[in-house]
Amino acid sequence: MSEEIQVMDSNTEVLLEKGKKDGADTIWDRKAAMKTPCGFGEKGICCRICAMGPCRISPTKDKGAQKGLCGATADTIVARNFARMVAAGTAAHSDHARDIAHVLYMASEDGNYKVKDAGKLMNLAKEWDIKTENRDLYDIAHEVAETALNEFGKPFGTLKFLKRAPYQRQQVWSEQKIEPRAIDREVTSLMHSTHIGCASDPDSIFELSMRTALSDGWGGSMIGTELSDILFGTPTACATQANLGVIEKNMVNILLHGHDPSFSEMMVYASEDPELVKLAKENGADGINLVGMCCTGNEITMRHGVRIAGNFYQQELAIITGAIEAAIVDVQCIFPALADLSDLYHTKFIATSPKAKITGAEYIEFVEEKALETCKGIIKEAVLNFKNRDMENVLIPDNKSHANVGYSVETIIQCLDRVVNSYTDEFNTVKPLADVIWAGVLRGAAGIVGCNNPKVRYDESHITIMKELIKNDVIVVASGCAAQAAAKAGLMTMEAKELCGRGLKEVCERVGIPPVLHMGSCVDISRILDIVSRVAKEKDLDNRDLPVVGAAPEWMSEKAVAIGTYVVASGIDTFLGITPQVTGSEYFVDLLTNRVEENVGAKFYFEENPTECARKILERIEEKREKLGI
Ligand code: CUV
Ligand code: SF4
Structure with missing residues (x-):
């Protein structure tokens, strides 16, 4: 197998070796067994x-079947398949947001869930014309929650958050007739349009896909982020560590993996319960060590500095350490393979969501009404499992890196306020950021996001592109598993400024930030939309005019397809390091990578070579600067 190993960090290598000894079957093995994928x-x-x-x-061409039985051409079939990925991805993000909205609706002064960021709640209430004077905080919260829930199915009008975009962008959406209406309506409608015998025109199918995707970015995802901040607090800068080395030999290790912060937040509180900590000690451990993975890892590191065990590709490796008492999951990006793998060790694999019951996993349903109680019960199971660990068969690799995380838009603006005197005289705006970009100190900005994918060397595309960009004075904001790759590689430390060009280095020093900023989970890409739009508005421009790009170097999920599509539809070029399954239609490829620019001012780039990808990003950024005359 070793020739097949495509790894970047040494933790992976040692654990794959151990896995092989233990008889583990990992994604590396399954990839080898898969052989050539279906053409x-x-x-x-x-x-x-x-x-x-x-x-x-x-x-x-001209050989074999050129049409399906109904007469659908390759162009139609490719467009429909792509559209259905957008619909699924939008559904996943938005359904997550809906759950958060329900949690806000049940929040109360004396319940499990409270309002933590009342300021943010008030701002959102005002933005949505909800009365705030002389009203109980929780009445306001409930009306905000209900208004958010109505965004999913309201019969009339378009999504409220569209107004956050620069007005030029809103105009593009209106002209292109892609302003999303209710979120569920867009998902449903796209499924309808791609049913047999409905839309066959690829251009139209892609337009509908953009409208649905926009209902994710400016709908579901944005609601998810906003309401999570209101409930659990807006992230502020904090220090953490990342990589499998955060697993502790003498502690009860609990791996949290999945997405929904209403679950993971409660797990964080429960893990601090003195009774449970005491129980852990009685059972021979030094304490309880909660570590995160994937987007749940991002949610709890952003708000509490909980350490990151790793990203998508490390979920199996964490268990192979032999030191995980419980791997606890809710929804999305969880390998079903974890069930069999856990059986090789003492690890309890616990599924908690009725939306994601997993064969072979223990199921403990997480019910929001009994949130804390349920979480304490789960942690108790993990604690009691400590004694079953085979200490002889534990291997925790040393590698872990320091990282500074927690860069919400609010936190970035606070950091920018530190330099207000030197660049501008206004506080509480993104003007200093716009100014340094205009001055050329920073050439531009890139949002680097997304998953891991065995089609490329693990984490290498993320890191190569990020390093190349910061070297060339392009500031990077990151989310999802890309952010975790950056954290592991040390790019989220203050010291990483040494890898930067002169301009970015100076900005890092004066503003006191790392060159790669962790902005959160996948739904938090809405934070990136927010900050880009603020910079555009600051200059009275559209997003399309800015020297700003998005990239998903190692993406794999349907959610990523929805994201890429709404980022493009928001006027931001998107570089995909994995070519989507669309190459059977030259027409559709040309639409995505060329013609769509005429309609929305941005397009996709497919580039699998990370060095080449970085070069193209830089070229595009300079092209935008030239157009602006800066
Ligand atoms: Ni939601 S979608 S692998 S956890 S970023 Fe990570 Fe992020 Fe992709 Fe999944
Ligand atoms: Fe074939 Fe049915 Fe697809 Fe048409 S819709 S191409 S008939 S599978």
Whole structure:
């Protein structure tokens, strides 16, 4: 297997070795067993939307089937398949947000869930024309929650958060007729349009996809972020550590993996319960060590500095350490493989969401009404499992890096306020950021986000691109597993300024920030939309005019397809390091990577070579600067 190992950090290598000894089956093995992937699927030209099929279109023109039984062409089939990924991704983010809104609706002074950021609640209430004077805080919270819930299914109008975009952008959406209405409506409507015998025009299918995707970025995801901040606090800068080395030999290790902060927040509180800590000590451990993974890891590190065990590709490796008492998951990005893997060790694998019951996992349903009680029960199980650990078969690699995290838009603005005197005289704005970009001290900004994907060397695309950009004075904001890759590589430390060009280094020193800023989970890409729009508005420009790009170097999920699509539809070019399954239609590829720019002012780039990708990003940034004459 070793030739197949595609790794970047040494933690991975030692644990894969151990896994092999223990008889573990990992994604590396499964990838090798998969051999060559299906060529039709890879190109997106297999259709199984109806039972007359599956129909597959011959990839060679003039040879073999050029149409499905219903007459659908490769262009139609590719566009429909892409659209359905957008719908699924939007559904996932938005359904997560809906749950958070329900939690805000049940928040109360004396319940499990309280309002932690009342200021943010008030601001949102005002933005949504909800009365705030002489009203109980929780009445306001409940009306905000209900208004948010109505965004999912309201019969009339468009999404409220669209107004946060620069007005030029709102105009583009209105002209292109892609202003999203209710979130659920867009998802449903796109599923309808891609049913057999409905839309066949690829341009139209992509327009509908953009509208649905926008209901994620400026709808579900933004609601998810805003309401999470209101409930659990807006992230502020804090220090943490990242990589598998955060697992502790003498502690009860609990791995939290998944997405929904209403669960993970409660786990954080429960893990601090003195009774449970005492129980851990009685059972021979030094205490309880909660560590995070994937976006749940991001949520709790952003708000509490909880240490990050790793990103998507490390979920199995964490268990292979033999030192995880419980791996606890809710929704999204969880390998079903964790069940069998956990059986090789003492690890309890616990699923908690009725939306994601997992074969072979123990199921303890997380019910918001009994949140704290449920979480304490789960932690108790983990604590009692400590004695079952086979100490002889524990291998915790040393590697871990320091990282500074917690850069919400509010925190970034607070940091910028430190330099207000030297660049501007206004506090509490993004003007200093706009000013340094205009002055050329920073050439631009890049949002680097997304998952891991075995099609490329693990984490290498993320890190190569980030290093190249900061070296060239492009500030990087990151979320999702890309952010965790950066944290592990030490790019979120103050010392990382030494890897930067002169301009970015100076900004890091004066503002007191690392060159790669952790902005949170995948739904928190709404924070990136927010800050980009603020800079655009500061200059009275559209997002499309700014020297700003998005990149998903190692993406894999349907959520990422929704994200890429709403980022492009928001006027920001998006670089994909993994080519989506669309290459069976030259027409659709041309639409994504070229023609869509005419409509929305931004497009996709497909570039699998990270060095080349960074070069193209820099080129595009300079092109934008030139247009602006800066
Ligand atoms: Ni939601 S979607 S692997 S955890 S970033 Fe990580 Fe982020 Fe992709 Fe999943
Ligand atoms: Fe085949 Fe058309 Fe049915 Fe798709 S929708 S499976 S192309 S007949």
